[in-house]
Amino acid sequence: FGGGMMRQGWSIDNFEVGRALGKGKFGQVYLGREKKSRFVVALKVMFKEELKKNGVEHQLRREIEIQTHLRHPHIVRMYGVFHDATKVYLILEYAPRGELYRLLEQKGHFNDAETATYVTELASALIYCHERKIIHRDIKPENLLLGIYGELKIADFGWSVHSPNSRRATMCGTLDYLAPEMVENKPHDETIDIWCLGILVFELLTGKAPFHCTDAEGGQMETARRITHISYTCPPSMSEGAADLIRQLLVYLGSHRLPLKQVLAHPWIVANKQDRSRQLTI
Numbered sequence: 324f325g326g327g328m329m330r331q332g333w334s335i336d337n338f339e340v341g342r343a344l345g346k347g348k349f350g351q352v353y354l355g356r357e358k359k360s361r362f363v364v365a366l367k368v369m370f371k372e373e374l375k376k377n378g379v380e381h382q383l384r385r386e387i388e389i390q391t392h393l394r395h396p397h398i399v400r401m402y403g404v405f406h407d408a409t410k411v412y413l414i415l416e417y418a419p420r421g422e423l424y425r426l427l428e429q430k431g432h433f434n435d436a437e438t439a440t441y442v443t444e445l446a447s448a449l450i451y452c453h454e455r456k457i458i459h460r461d462i463k464p465e466n467l468l469l470g471i472y473g474e475l476k477i478a479d480f481g482w483s484v485h486s487p488n489s490r491r492a493t494m495c496g497t498l499d500y501l502a503p504e505m506v507e508n509k510p511h512d513e514t515i516d517i518w519c520l521g522i523l524v525f526e527l528l529t530g531k532a533p534f535h536c537t538d539a540e541g542g543q544m545e546t547a548r549r550i551t552h553i554s555y556t557c558p559p560s561m562s563e564g565a566a567d568l569i570r571q572l573l574v575y576l577g578s579h580r581l582p583l584k585q586v587l588a589h590p591w592i593v594a595n596k597q598d599r600s601r602q603l604t605i
């Protein structure tokens with residue numbers, strides 16, 4: 324499957340289709356196995372009608388263009404694409420240990436070592452993307468998967484674009500990860516991913532997004548206000564090192580956020596990150 328994976332002319336008949344793994348934005352993702360090589364993949368199946376109705380064909384084309392050319396241990400590979408009369412199929416790398424947000428739900432929150440290790444893996448993937456002028460724009464636990472060693476893998480480049488950019492398509496879903504420049508519909512660049520990294524560090528350590536407001540607390544309007552006013556507090560349980568890193572990431576001006584290479588060198592990261600010495604505790 325390796326060499327041939329870029330050969331064109333795949334069809335669904337080349338694959339055995341297994342259980343549904345979950346829902347991406349516009350379609351179901353299934354476990355799949357290429358019949359000849361027995362290579363296991365994740366097959367993302369989208370209905371052309373659905374894509375047309377939501378006017379996202381251009382977004383999908385961009386996602387495919389971007390993700391098929393990215394090769395990084397912490398980015399889910401897109402091996403190929405094919406379609407039939409009604410559906411588009413993306414052949415994706417299968418991440419055996421599932422979605423990070425499920426693990427976060429189960430554990431409530433992660434410790435400093437687990438969080439610093441995820442941050443190291445995510446920051447190195449984002450450096451790789453930013454070097455290619457690609458910004459992800461949708462970093463959040465729902466879009467992060469776990470490989471065989473429990474290592475982090477970015478999935479779903481559905482919102483990624485070439486930097487700089489101003490968003491046109493409407494956002495849907497939670498505001499929690501929106502940067503101030505997105506809330507205020509200003510042009511944005513790759514520093515938007517650094518903001519989201521800051522939100523993620525906070526959420527992995529506490530189990531809550533820093534600016535989240537329930538409907539009783541004022542809902543999305545209040546969340547948006549707290550984002551643009553950078554109004555959050557770190558719980559006393561959070562280590563000073565982590566609070567310092569978050570403070571340097573959740574900065575209003577994108578150009579003043581800590582660059583990703585300096586995130587990797589931050590004392591709290593250096594002190595707490597673990598290397599995945601192939602911990603294969605299945």
Ligand SMILES: CC(=O)N[C@H]1CCN(c2c(Cl)cnc3[nH]c(-c4cn(C)nc4C)nc23)C1
Nearest residue numbers: 344345346347352365416417418419421479
């Ligand atoms: C945003 C998005 O694409 N979300 C998910 C749906 C499943 N999908 C997967 C993709 Cl695209 C790739 N690999 C996956 N592995 C799993 C998974 C494994 N376990 C044990 N449980 C699950 C679930 N899911 C995937 C991506």
